Amino acid sequence: MAAEMTVDIRKCFPGRLTLDVQLVLPVAPPSVLILFGPSGSGKTTILRCLAGLERPDHGHIHFNGETWFDGRAGVHTTPQARCLGCMFQDYALFPGKTVAENVAYGLADLPAGERAKRVKETLELLKVQSMEALKPAQLSGGQQQRVALARAIARRPHLLLLDEPLSALDAPTRARVQGELRHLLKQLAIPSVVVTHDWGEALALGDRMVVIGDGQMLQAGTPQEIFNRPKDAEVVRIVGIETALEGRVRESRDGLATVDVAGVTLHALAEVSVGPDVFVCIRAEDVVLACDGGGTTSARNQLRGRVTEIASMGALVRVSVDCGFPLSAVVTRAAVDDLGLAQGLSVTASMKAGAVHLVPRRDAPAPTTA
Amino acid sequence: MNWIAIGVTFKLATLTACALVVLGLPIAYWVSFSRWRWKFLVESVVALPLVLPPTVLGFYILVAIGPDSPFGRLYANLAGHPLPFTFEGLLIASILYSLPFAVQPFAAAFDQVDRRLIEASWTLGASRLRTFVELILPMSAAGVVTGVVLSFAHTLGEFGVVLMVGGNIEGVTRTVSIDIYDEVQALNYAGAAQTAVFLLVVSYGILLSVYAMNRKVGAVWPQK
Numbered sequence: 026m027a028a029e030m031t032v033d034i035r036k037c038f039p040g041r042l043t044l045d046v047q048l049v050l051p052v053a054p055p056s057v058l059i060l061f062g063p064s065g066s067g068k069t070t071i072l073r074c075l076a077g078l079e080r081p082d083h084g085h086i087h088f089n090g091e092t093w094f095d096g097r098a099g100v101h102t103t104p105q106a107r108c109l110g111c112m113f114q115d116y117a118l119f120p121g122k123t124v125a126e127n128v129a130y131g132l133a134d135l136p137a138g139e140r141a142k143r144v145k146e147t148l149e150l151l152k153v154q155s156m157e158a159l160k161p162a163q164l165s166g167g168q169q170q171r172v173a174l175a176r177a178i179a180r181r182p183h184l185l186l187l188d189e190p191l192s193a194l195d196a197p198t199r200a201r202v203q204g205e206l207r208h209l210l211k212q213l214a215i216p217s218v219v220v221t222h223d224w225g226e227a228l229a230l231g232d233r234m235v236v237i238g239d240g241q242m243l244q245a246g247t248p249q250e251i252f253n254r255p256k257d258a259e260v261v262r263i264v265g266i267e268t269a270l271e272g273r274v275r276e277s278r279d280g281l282a283t284v285d286v287a288g289v290t291l292h293a294l295a296e297v298s299v300g301p302d303v304f305v306c307i308r309a310e311d312v313v314l315a316c317d318g319g320g321t322t323s324a325r326n327q328l329r330g331r332v333t334e335i336a337s338m339g340a341l342v343r344v345s346v347d348c349g350f351p352l353s354a355v356v357t358r359a360a361v362d363d364l365g366l367a368q369g370l371s372v373t374a375s376m377k378a379g380a381v382h383l384v385p386r387r388d389a390p391a392p393t394t395a
Numbered sequence: 396m397n398w399i400a401i402g403v404t405f406k407l408a409t410l411t412a413c414a415l416v417v418l419g420l421p422i423a424y425w426v427s428f429s430r431w432r433w434k435f436l437v438e439s440v441v442a443l444p445l446v447l448p449p450t451v452l453g454f455y456i457l458v459a460i461g462p463d464s465p466f467g468r469l470y471a472n473l474a475g476h477p478l479p480f481t482f483e484g485l486l487i488a489s490i491l492y493s494l495p496f497a498v499q500p501f502a503a504a505f506d507q508v509d510r511r512l513i514e515a516s517w518t519l520g521a522s523r524l525r526t527f528v529e530l531i532l533p534m535s536a537a538g539v540v541t542g543v544v545l546s547f548a549h550t551l552g553e554f555g556v557v558l559m560v561g562g563n564i565e566g567v568t569r570t571v572s573i574d575i576y577d578e579v580q581a582l583n584y585a586g587a588a589q590t591a592v593f594l595l596v597v598s599y600g601i602l603l604s605v606y607a608m609n610r611k612v613g614a615v616w617p618q619k
Contacts, residue, residue, distance in 0.1 A: 077517075078514050078517070078518070104514070104517040104518045105518075105520050105521065105522060108520070109518050111515065111518040111519075113515060115511065117514070117515035119512060119516075119530060120512075120534075121534060130519050130521065130529075131520055133521065133525070176519070180520065186518075
């Protein structure tokens with residue numbers, strides 16, 4: 026059997042939700058799968074089914090030749106038998122145990138000497154070695170997140186399951202940890218499934234992404250593909266329209282970064298150091314369109330381009346503009362009429378530097394953090 | 396003071412409390428974690444001794460362990476003497492009588508343990524037993540100690556069940572509460588008062604330590 030995990034499960038929660046998903050995750054080489062969806066869409070339940078904490082009604086879960094669940098044969102292996110690393114949304118650290126004891130908890134099979142060595146290594150890897158004697162209640166949110174991750178990876182799991190790994194952190198910490206987590210996942214090379222509803226997390230961490238809505242799979246692809254080309258209105262509602270482009274930071278000074286994207290120079294806010302290789306993300310509703318000669322405005326980015334497509338989305342209209350790279354804008358129907366927007370028309374697209382977001386790219390080296 | 400009766404009482408209370416740890420923890424675990432729809436049937440049976448008059452409970456236990464019941468006959472054949480009016484018979488009755496005083500605090504403490512922590516333990520490869528011993532039990536320590544101490548203290552003061560099942564045999568089944576009753580019947584109020592004060596002080600001391608401990612434990616591990 027191929028080195029991959031195949032999942033095909035159905036589970037019915039009467040009156041609430043019917044879960045029906047088919048996933049494939051390559052195990053070698055390891056990859057990171059993002060389950061993206063709004064809260065209540067069933068993505069955490071999918072993760073719980075993978076962990077063996079929840080039993081699907083029908084279907085199967087095969088992992089690298091092992092059968093974890095087979096509805097027809099009545100096979101349902103316990104979480105203990107699956108060799109997992111799980112990180113829960115609220116971390117679920119054991120409150121009565123120290124950091125070191127928490128990390129050592131999953132290593133009961135190892136001899137004492139090796140266990141202590143592994144705990145030390147893992148704590149060092151996550152830069153929390155100085156806290157080994159503290160209790161979870163004495164740690165900040167970011168430190169708890171690291172300890173939870175350390176506990177999950179210490180036993181070298183075959184599969185890593187992360188449920189909203191960064192959602193409990195405040196925004197500045199999240200931006201910093203996002204880059205570190207991406208680097209760590211790459212370094213660990215453990216196949217991972219990450220549940221999130223944050224596009225930054227999805228782009229930074231994911232190789233592949235599945236959009237979940239009401240328990241159903243709506244679209245699958247790379248995160249970049251999905252953000253740039255959402256399949257239908259339902260996916261647009263969940264992920265929003267996002268222009269996500271590969272770029273390179275040329276200069277970063279005074280919190281303002283200059284980024285090259287396909288030969289075009291953009292200005293962006295750089296709240297944290299994200300390394301030279303980035304995804305440049307621009308939400309379609311942040312783009313302002315004007316007919317040529319829009320005049321001087323406060324927007325730092327003014328791009329000349331040509332309308333390539335106009336697509337209706339109910340009250341709003343999605344306008345695609347080619348300005349050296351494909352850029353999506355969302356404007357009202359009235360604005361289209363006023364500007365006389367039509368395919369082939371020259372326009373100026375502008376957006377403030379604050380509307381251009383930089384997300385670390387997965388193949389980039391780790392950012393240096395304090 | 397009747398030191399023999401005090402000795403019998405403490406032996407009975409200690410053995411009852413020990414037996415209830417062995418018996419009560421699995422029952423409480425099941426009560427707390429089972430998702431069985433009819434679980435409340437078992438919960439009600441466990442709680443019955445709280446409301447049943449001790450004489451009623453004592454009567455049924457007497458019948459159940461007597462030589463006319465299969466269990467009583469089996470015991471009489473094995474041990475060579477019947478169970479009623481022996482220390483062993485009294486012990487069985489005490490265990491049943493104090494069952495809710497152990498099981499309910501145990502189960503209440505288990506209920507307080509965050510299920511997400513238990514699931515985290517399972518995903519880290521810990522078996523259900525190891526999760527119970529290493530995670531659930533330490534986190535429920537206060538409730539477990541409370542249950543043990545309450546069942547001990549409750550056994551110290553039992554009267555009706557002892558009278559029904561144990562009778563009043565000096566050095567075997569005569570407990571402190573029976574001794575006090577006998578003294579009063581004999582109009583020896585001074586003797587009764589001495590023993591009564593002793594029981595009052597011991598019981599109050601035990602409860603004092605339980606409540607003090609629960610406060611301290613509550614301050615170290617505050618509930619979320």
